Amino acid sequence: xxxxxxxxxxxxxxxxxxxxxxxxxxxxxxxxxxxxxxxxxxxxxxxxxxxxxxxxxxxxxxxxxxxxxxxxxxxxxxxxxxxxxxxxxxxxxxxxxxxxxxxxxxxxxxxxx
Amino acid sequence: xxxxxxxxxxxxxxxxxxxxxxxxxxxxxxxxxxxxxxxxxxxxxxxxxxxxxxxxxxxxxxxxxxxxxxxxxxxxxxxxxxxxxxxxxxxxxxxxxxxxxxxxxxxxxxxxx
Numbered sequence: 001x002x003x004x005x006x007x008x009x010x011x012x013x014x015x016x017x018x019x020x021x022x023x024x025x026x027x028x029x030x031x032x033x034x035x036x037x038x039x040x041x042x043x044x045x046x047x048x049x050x051x052x053x054x055x056x057x058x059x060x061x062x063x064x065x066x067x068x069x070x071x072x073x074x075x076x077x078x079x080x081x082x083x084x085x086x087x088x089x090x091x092x093x094x095x096x097x098x099x100x101x102x103x104x105x106x107x108x109x110x111x112x113x
Numbered sequence: 114x115x116x117x118x119x120x121x122x123x124x125x126x127x128x129x130x131x132x133x134x135x136x137x138x139x140x141x142x143x144x145x146x147x148x149x150x151x152x153x154x155x156x157x158x159x160x161x162x163x164x165x166x167x168x169x170x171x172x173x174x175x176x177x178x179x180x181x182x183x184x185x186x187x188x189x190x191x192x193x194x195x196x197x198x199x200x201x202x203x204x205x206x207x208x209x210x211x212x213x214x215x216x217x218x219x220x221x222x223x224x225x226x
Contacts, residue, residue, distance in 0.1 A: 002156065033213060043157065043202060043216040056213045058114075090156065092214075101147065102214055104156040 003027065006091050006105035014113055018079040021108045025072055025093030031055070032074040033102060034066055037088040049074055081112045115140040117205050119217030126193050127225050134220045136203035137185040144207035146179055146186045147214070151200045161188070165207075193224045 003026035013019055025032050034046040045058035049068035060066075063081075068074040078085060088109050092102040116139040126132050136146075147162035163170045163177045163186065170177050174193075179186040190197055200221050204214040 002158075035216075042218040045213060045215055048213045058213070058215075101159045101162065104158070106156050 002103040002105065004091060004093050004103050004105035006089075006108050008108060009106065010109050010111075012111045012113060013081060015081055015083060017081050017112075018077065019081065019110065021076040021078070021089055021091075021110075023074045023076070023091030023093075023105060025074070025091075026103055029093035029095055029103070030072065031094050032068055032072070033092045033094075034060075034074070034076050035090040035092065037090060037107075038084075039087070041087075043090065046076070078110070083112050086110055086112045115143065115205055115215040117203065117215050117217045119203050119220060121220060122218065123221045123223070125223045125225060128193060128195060130193055132188075132190045132193055132197070132222055132224075134188045134201055134203070134222075135185060136187070136205075136217050137183075138205045138215075139184065140205070141181075141184065142207065143205045145205070145214075146177070147204050147206070148175075148177060148188045149202045149204065149216075151202065151219075153199075157202060160201075190222075193222075195224050195226050198222055198224045 005024040007022045030051045033048045035043040046060040048056040052068050066076045088107045090107045092104045094102040119136045144165035149157035150160045151157040174191045176189040200219045202219050203217040206214045
């Protein structure tokens with residue numbers, strides 16, 4: 001158990017819909033990262049938050065948005081879903097200030113039908 | 114932005130042989146180089162990492178070497194075992210104002226008994 005909790009584990013939804021993925025980081029970790037892993041693909045960096053503020057942005061679509069709340073949990077919102085958005089979405093957390101290990105959650109598998 | 118290339122994409126070895134996976138990166142400001150192992154259907158987990166002030170690090174059967182001048186680093190697994198079979202990802206962090214991790218495209222390692 002990495003200490004990073006993601007909910008839900010599985011999500012099936014229809015095209016055009018909107019979903020919210022939730023992540024609770026390890027206790028004490030201020031930084032949260034979101035990654036997308038499509039079938040047979042690597043880990044694509046989407047966005048990073050640190051202590052409630054956006055720190056870095058990757059190849060995140062405009063239909064996607066995220067935020068980190070005062071209690072440090074984070075949510076990734078995916079809207080106007082397309083079939084190609086089907087993927088495994090990982091959240092990771094780490095201590096920022098010096099490069100250290102990023103701990104990954106178990107992921108949310110999103111299937112768009 | 115940072116670009117990370119990883120080779121080979123697949124690697125098949127006989128049990129007991131060594132395996133080597135190589136990564137190159139583009140941002141000379143990067144200073145953190147972890148390797149993650151991802152078993153089928155599971156989250157990525159850190160197996161070893163190295164920072165830019167170190168050229169080599171070893172942990173039992175696993176070692177990582179870093180050449181900052183050439184901007185490449187490698188994972189070496191000796192005496193491979195069937196349980197080493199997984200997807201291995203290199204990552205690069207620390208470039209710019211954020212320590213976000215940018216991952217390589219992954220190497221599927223198959224250890225044949």
